[in-house]
Amino acid sequence: MLALAPAHAQETVKIGLILPMTGGQASTGKQIDNAVKLYMQQNGDTVAGKKIEVILKDDAAVPDNTKRLAQELIVNDKVNFIAGFGVTPAALAAAPLATQAKVPEIVMAAGTSIITERSPYIVRTSFTLAQSSTIIGDWAAKNGIKKVATLTSDYAPGNDALNFFKQNFTAGGGEIVEEVKVPLQNPDFAPFLQRMKDAKPDAVFVFVPAGQGGGFMKQYAERGLDKAGIRVIGPGDVMDDDLLNGMGDAALGTVTAHMYSAAHPSAANKEFVAAYKKAFGQRPGFMAVGGYDGIRLIYEALKKTGGKTDGDALVAAMKGMKWESPRGPIMIDPETRDIVQNIYIRKVEKVDGELYNVEFATFEAVKDSGKTKK
Amino acid sequence: MTTLFTILFDGVAYGMLLFVLACGLAVTLGLMNFVNLAHGAFAMTGGYICAVLVNNSGWPFFAALPLAFVSAAAIGVALERTLYRHLYTRSHLDQVLFTIGLTFMSVAAVDYIMGSSRIFIKLPAALEGQFDFFGVGIGRYRLMIIVICGLLTVALQLILSKTRFGSRLRAAVDDPRAASGLGINVPQVFAFTFAFGCGLAGLGGALSAEILGLDPYFPLKFMIYFLIVVTVGGSSSITGPFLASLLLGIGDVAGKYYVPKMGPFVIYTIMIVILIWRPNGLFGRAAAR
Numbered sequence: 001m002l003a004l005a006p007a008h009a010q011e012t013v014k015i016g017l018i019l020p021m022t023g024g025q026a027s028t029g030k031q032i033d034n035a036v037k038l039y040m041q042q043n044g045d046t047v048a049g050k051k052i053e054v055i056l057k058d059d060a061a062v063p064d065n066t067k068r069l070a071q072e073l074i075v076n077d078k079v080n081f082i083a084g085f086g087v088t089p090a091a092l093a094a095a096p097l098a099t100q101a102k103v104p105e106i107v108m109a110a111g112t113s114i115i116t117e118r119s120p121y122i123v124r125t126s127f128t129l130a131q132s133s134t135i136i137g138d139w140a141a142k143n144g145i146k147k148v149a150t151l152t153s154d155y156a157p158g159n160d161a162l163n164f165f166k167q168n169f170t171a172g173g174g175e176i177v178e179e180v181k182v183p184l185q186n187p188d189f190a191p192f193l194q195r196m197k198d199a200k201p202d203a204v205f206v207f208v209p210a211g212q213g214g215g216f217m218k219q220y221a222e223r224g225l226d227k228a229g230i231r232v233i234g235p236g237d238v239m240d241d242d243l244l245n246g247m248g249d250a251a252l253g254t255v256t257a258h259m260y261s262a263a264h265p266s267a268a269n270k271e272f273v274a275a276y277k278k279a280f281g282q283r284p285g286f287m288a289v290g291g292y293d294g295i296r297l298i299y300e301a302l303k304k305t306g307g308k309t310d311g312d313a314l315v316a317a318m319k320g321m322k323w324e325s326p327r328g329p330i331m332i333d334p335e336t337r338d339i340v341q342n343i344y345i346r347k348v349e350k351v352d353g354e355l356y357n358v359e360f361a362t363f364e365a366v367k368d369s370g371k372t373k374k
Numbered sequence: 375m376t377t378l379f380t381i382l383f384d385g386v387a388y389g390m391l392l393f394v395l396a397c398g399l400a401v402t403l404g405l406m407n408f409v410n411l412a413h414g415a416f417a418m419t420g421g422y423i424c425a426v427l428v429n430n431s432g433w434p435f436f437a438a439l440p441l442a443f444v445s446a447a448a449i450g451v452a453l454e455r456t457l458y459r460h461l462y463t464r465s466h467l468d469q470v471l472f473t474i475g476l477t478f479m480s481v482a483a484v485d486y487i488m489g490s491s492r493i494f495i496k497l498p499a500a501l502e503g504q505f506d507f508f509g510v511g512i513g514r515y516r517l518m519i520i521v522i523c524g525l526l527t528v529a530l531q532l533i534l535s536k537t538r539f540g541s542r543l544r545a546a547v548d549d550p551r552a553a554s555g556l557g558i559n560v561p562q563v564f565a566f567t568f569a570f571g572c573g574l575a576g577l578g579g580a581l582s583a584e585i586l587g588l589d590p591y592f593p594l595k596f597m598i599y600f601l602i603v604v605t606v607g608g609s610s611s612i613t614g615p616f617l618a619s620l621l622l623g624i625g626d627v628a629g630k631y632y633v634p635k636m637g638p639f640v641i642y643t644i645m646i647v648i649l650i651w652r653p654n655g656l657f658g659r660a661a662a663r
Contacts, residue, residue: 022485182634191629194377198377211492223504
């Protein structure tokens with residue numbers, strides 16, 4: 001019996017899941033945690049003869065916490081993966097640890113381009129802001145939007161969104177008439193929105209972190225920008241499925257580019273949405289699908305290595321992996337370890353009395369242009 | 375030109391809101407000489423109570439507002455009787471440590487009970503949108519804030535300067551021993567004043583949810599604003615904080631409109647300039663205790 005015990009302990013693969021479960025980004029953490037639980041319910045908790053154990057830690061989106069937690073997980077708990085990462089600074093804080101310990105870091109949420117370049121062990125299953133912002137930039141220039149005012153949160157993802165949008169929109173002949181960066185912790189959008197209104201653009205390009213979108217849309221309507229004929233466009237973060245219904249009808253007609261909508265019309269997604277709703281009583285957002293695919297990536301990689309948990313072997317197994325996600329077909333780029341996926345242009349519409357991002361155009365297999373342009 | 379007035383209007387509404395949120399703190403800090411950093415927690419409580427009543431129990435918004443006041447005041451008086459009064463005679467450092475602890479507890483408690491995402495209160499349709507007044511965009515909700523807060527300010531000023539309670543309070547503050555010798559029940563006056571300040575914070579919290587946003591971090595996020603209002607205004611009267619709130623509200627909104635790159639720093643710049651000019655605040659007493 002005693003001789004068996006250590007051998008038995010090796011049969012467990014541990015995943016350290018670091019997410020913001022409290023604080024302003026908690027909805028991201030909850031969606032990912034839910035999605036991981038859902039996937040494990042559906043697919044069992046053993047892969048290639050190993051038992052999967054998830055250790056959930058809350059970093060409240062504070063990078064110092066992320067770093068400490070990642071270190072504890074790697075050194076004390078001897079985890080085979082670190083995963084999650086609600087915001088860019090958190091993903092970056094853990095990167096050197098992943099490199100040092102040769103532990104794969106699966107980024108399920110954070111969306112700045114540079115992340116995967118910070119460690120050869122980082123693989124991303126969410127999206128990059130460059131993917132959606134370039135697409136909406138092209139789309140806007142081609143669809144009668146000439147003058148755009150931009151309102152973006154003043155931090156790395158906001159600047160990514162702004163720069164990639166600007167680059168493609170102006171290349172397509174569009175003009176930026178006003179550029180405002182709002183502080184990340186911004187209580188009141190009123191003065192900024194007034195500035196947008198006075199600039200009389202055709203549309204406002206907006207990126208605020210998921211969670212602030214509701215506040216933005218309410219004040220957009222309050223100030224009458226919708227009635228002044230100024231449309232809202234942007235990457236899909238502002239129209240998170242999580243918040244959409246709370247925004248009210250002011251959100252109708254907003255056009256965004258993103259990789260996932262709960263209304264994506266595929267069988268895989270219908271099944272995913274139904275299962276998620278049944279388990280947690282609400283619809284999944286884009287963060288949930290990032291987590292769902294992240295845990296799936298871990299499962300498939302372990303299958304490929306036959307349960308071997310060597311970091312290099314796992315990352316090699318993940319490179320080039322392809323599958324049908326609820327968001328559509330996706331692939332892990334073998335060169336950049338970043339995700340390649342369809343980006344959809346969607347418009348907010350009412351379906352069965354609820355607001356949804358209804359997809360109407362698809363850009364297939366979009367790579368992160370933050371890297372391909374280099 | 376009309377834009378200037380729109381900015382002015384938004385700024386006044388923002389300032390009025392700051393005043394209602396902060397004037398309770400001006401009272402406890404200035405009149406009672408008690409450092410209550412948990413003031414924002416009472417504001418948040420009022421906000422959440424209003425949100426639960428309106429969103430979950432279907433109360434009309436205007437009926438929920440007074441209840442936000444009353445319940446924040448009730449919680450205030452309960453805490454004053456059980457916890458706060460033991461700290462009146464303690465040092466300011468003890469008061470700061472105690473109340474900041476209370477703030478963290480309130481943040482964790484609300485995060486646990488209500489979740490951490492931002493909450494909106496369902497407003498009546500009449501309060502939504504803007505109307506046009508000679509080309510100036512007037513937000514209905516912001517107009518309501520100006521009206522409510524304006525009336526409150528006048529009432530507050532009258533209570534403090536004209537009523538019997540006001541004179542008792544001023545007597546209790548200036549010389550508690552002599553006041554109790556004259557038959558004024560000093561602890562009771564303080565308890566009532568404290569509760570009233572908490573009630574105002576609660577009302578401010580309910581009103582601010584729409585504009586400032588309501589989440590469990592409210593007390594920490596806005597503590598700095600409350601303190602700026604009280605420092606700039608001086609804590610010896612309520613006229614000071616009132617003018618300070620208006621100045622900061624207009625300064626903040628105008629700064630973000632005209633120099634968006636400077637945005638959040640305008641308010642700090644105003645504070646620094648005023649404090650260099652008048653170190654005790656606009657209406658501070660040079661010999662304040």
